[in-house]
Amino acid sequence: RPLRGLGAAGLALILAGCSGRQSALDPAGHEARVVGDLFWWMLIASVVIWALVMAFSFYASHRRGEPWSSRAAARVILICGAILPTLLLAILLVLGLRLMPMLRAPGEELRIAVEGQQFWWRVTYELPDGTRVSSANEVRLPRGRRTEFVLTAQDVIHSFWVPPLAGKMDLIPGMTNRLVLEPERTGRFRGACAEFCGASHALMALDVEVMEPDAFEAWLQSRRTPPAPPRTEDGAALFLANGCGACHTVAGTEAAGRVGPDLTLLSERPSIAAGILPNNTDNLVSFIRNTRDIKPGARMPSFAMLSPEQAASIAHWLLTPRSGTAGTRRADAT
């Protein structure tokens, strides 16, 4: 009985990997569903082949009587060892190749550029009229619309993978890769870097939110001119005085750096530090002061010289929700 309980617990643990916001086996998009179906077909085929091989081995090792003639043995080897595997592998190859054009059809109307860096994602929505909306480590997508990702890298090879939505695609320095996907249901999902890229490769995640098309459109329009941050807080002054603006952009302020993630609407993102910490003031304070302990190899130094109160003041300012969608232009900011 305890054994049975252990077995059930083990099975539950294994199956727990089949659902959730980062599972390829719980698809929320057309491309992931097609790839998922192919996986199940391959799995079924492998199980059948495995069972046949096992049955044959069992038969061979328990068989009594005369050994086979060399001719019969040669025929079995030819059929089971060459023809059958070639045929099966050819079928699987054709099934796989058929998916490839679907995963890279350019010319979609919504384009999102994603640039991989050690160890975060620069996200830029490229609107048809030429407007660019910047973000980082979070992607919002409309349900039911094909979106094209334009994938590049700054430093080393990364790989863009949001398992519930589509297969993975590498981001390679000096190259532009494309990935098209169409989300089928709304929800929050998690993506990850799927190519070893350095000390914090495992800490390079991505939040993805699939929204209803209307809500997405309203959100994107409102971000054409991001609302200005509150100006009254000490955090803004500390942020600028400590040189944070040399690397980070906060629209509506003098901070216009292009080295690190755009922090304009950090308050809207579910996580900080590329998907690894829930977004709240405590985590942000700790990340600002212990950056390199939390994310080894990060380009941002640990700002340990800031007192916890100073870091809290910066964090509070960055995480203050921006009111409304009425844009305040940069010239209005002090």
Ligand code: CUA
């Ligand atoms: Cu980026 Cu692994």
